[in-house]
Amino acid sequence: MNKDIERVLYSVEDIQNAAKRIGNQLAEDYADKTPILLSVLKGAILWSVDVMREMDSYVELDFIDVSSYHGGVESAGEITLRTDLTTDVAGRDIIILEDIVDTGRTLKYMIELLHKRGAASVKVASLLDKKEGRVVDVAVDYVGFDVPKAFVVGYGLDYKELYRNLPYVGILKPKIYSEEDSATLNSQE
Ligand SMILES: O=P(O)(O)OC[C@H]1O[C@H](OP(=O)(O)OP(=O)(O)O)[C@H](O)[C@@H]1O
Ligand code: HPA
Ligand SMILES: [Mg+2]
Numbered sequence: 282m283n284k285d286i287e288r289v290l291y292s293v294e295d296i297q298n299a300a301k302r303i304g305n306q307l308a309e310d311y312a313d314k315t316p317i318l319l320s321v322l323k324g325a326i327l328w329s330v331d332v333m334r335e336m337d338s339y340v341e342l343d344f345i346d347v348s349s350y351h352g353g354v355e356s357a358g359e360i361t362l363r364t365d366l367t368t369d370v371a372g373r374d375i376i377i378l379e380d381i382v383d384t385g386r387t388l389k390y391m392i393e394l395l396h397k398r399g400a401a402s403v404k405v406a407s408l409l410d411k412k413e414g415r416v417v418d419v420a421v422d423y424v425g426f427d428v429p430k431a432f433v434v435g436y437g438l439d440y441k442e443l444y445r446n447l448p449y450v451g452i453l454k455p456k457i458y459s460e461e462d463s464a465t466l467n468s469q470e
Contacts (some may be wrong), residue, residue: 283444284452286435288399291426293448296436297331298406299425304335305407306423308375315339316374319366321391322346323445324437328408328425334377343368347387352441354432354458360390371399379407380437381428382421383414392419409433409450411467432458 284290291299307316317339320329333340346364349356375395382388388405395403406423413430432455434440435447440458 282451283435283447285444285454285457286447287454288448289451290428291436291450296328296425296448296450297421299408300331301335302327303423303425304332307332308336308408309341310373311376312338314374315341316376317341317343317368317370318376318378319386319391319395320344320378321380321387322364324439325378325408326445327437328380329378332406341368345391347391349387353439356386358386360387369398370395372395372401374402374434375400375404377403377405379405379421381409381411381433382407382419385415385417385419388419388421389417408436410437 295386318329318333320326321340322344323346333342344364345365345366347360347362349358350359353355377388377391379388384406392403404422407421408425409428410421410426411428411430412423432451433450434442434444434453435450438450439445440453444453
């Protein structure tokens with residue numbers, strides 16, 4: 282295990298089982314449609330790949346790159362659209378693939394954007410749902426795991442762009458970010 286990880290929450294096998302369960306469910310629920318899988322960069326990259334290959338059905342794939350954590354452990358509260366998707370979503374069924382829904386701000390921003398552009402339907406499949414972190418009211422339609430209120434990394438999730446490559450999800454040792462971030466966070470208040 283990586284030395285900066287306090288505890289593994291979801292193993293490689295746990296995650297593969299969740300991807301299988303949700304991928305199969307999505308394929309069944311959208312059997313008579315061709316939805317767009319919208320992968321949210323960068324965190325959802327591994328989750329998107331694993332879910333989509335469990336779907337034996339017609340799907341399209343697109344990406345959107347939004348950010349609000351800028352590498353840290355606290356949401357900046359403002360969403361930056363770094364790269365927009367390229368598909369015209371008017372009249373289309375969208376499945377947003379997220380690694381985590383925490384405050385809910387990122388998801389709310391994307392749902393509003395897609396509805397504004399005329400999407401026929403928008404659903405969300407997230408590996409992790411941190412319900413205790415919510416500050417805006419959004420719900421996740423397909424949930425891998427309800428995650429406790431701790432800062433987690435791995436399997437796409439980062440701290441300062443690191444740890445995305447770990448194949449599992451674990452709690453980051455607080456000492457990794459407490460000293461370094463206290464100066465930055467205080468200066469933003
Ligand atoms: O519910 P929220 O509080 O909005 O947090 C969830 C979002 O935050 C993370 O993205 P981040 O801004 O870190 O960008 P990244 O995916 O490129 O790491 C994560 O991947 C989600 O997209
Ligand atoms: O717990 C988290 N870890 C990494 N990125 C995140 N973005 C929102 N919550 C988290
Ligand atoms: Mg991040």
